[in-house]
Amino acid sequence: MTEVAAVLAAVLLAAVAVFQLALAAGAPWGAMAWGGTQEGRLPASMRVGSAAAVVVLVLAALVVLAQAGVTNSSPIPSGALRTATWAIAGFMVLNTLGNFVSKSSTERLVFG
Numbered sequence: 001m002t003e004v005a006a007v008l009a010a011v012l013l014a015a016v017a018v019f020q021l022a023l024a025a026g027a028p029w030g031a032m033a034w035g036g037t038q039e040g041r042l043p044a045s046m047r048v049g050s051a052a053a054v055v056v057l058v059l060a061a062l063v064v065l066a067q068a069g070v071t072n073s074s075p076i077p078s079g080a081l082r083t084a085t086w087a088i089a090g091f092m093v094l095n096t097l098g099n100f101v102s103k104s105s106t107e108r109l110v111f112g
Contacts, residue, residue, distance in 0.1 A: 003069065016111070033104075036102050036106075
């Protein structure tokens with residue numbers, strides 16, 4: 001069951017990473033991200049933020065998979081996996097709360 005949950009979490013993190021990658025590349029979905037403050041394409045600074053989010057999300061997915069034993073490769077030392085996994089869980093709680101208070105109804109419904 002742990003492996004299934006980890007794979008599901010990694011798939012969801014990867015899906016959000018793809019969304020952020022599209023935003024970084026200039027997709028006109030700004031109203032669905034970053035608090036819903038931008039219509040259309042994000043400004044350059046937010047696009048850089050989306051590109052950074054891609055890296056963080058992919059690393060988070062790899063950490064979760066490694067912690068669950070789905071993969072033997074990890075972006076961090078194995079002794080830090082448990083702590084990193086809890087840090088990711090805490091970050092996701094805060095992120096979800098932020099999504100719930102977004103001005104964007106899509107961000108609230110999809111990402112919240």
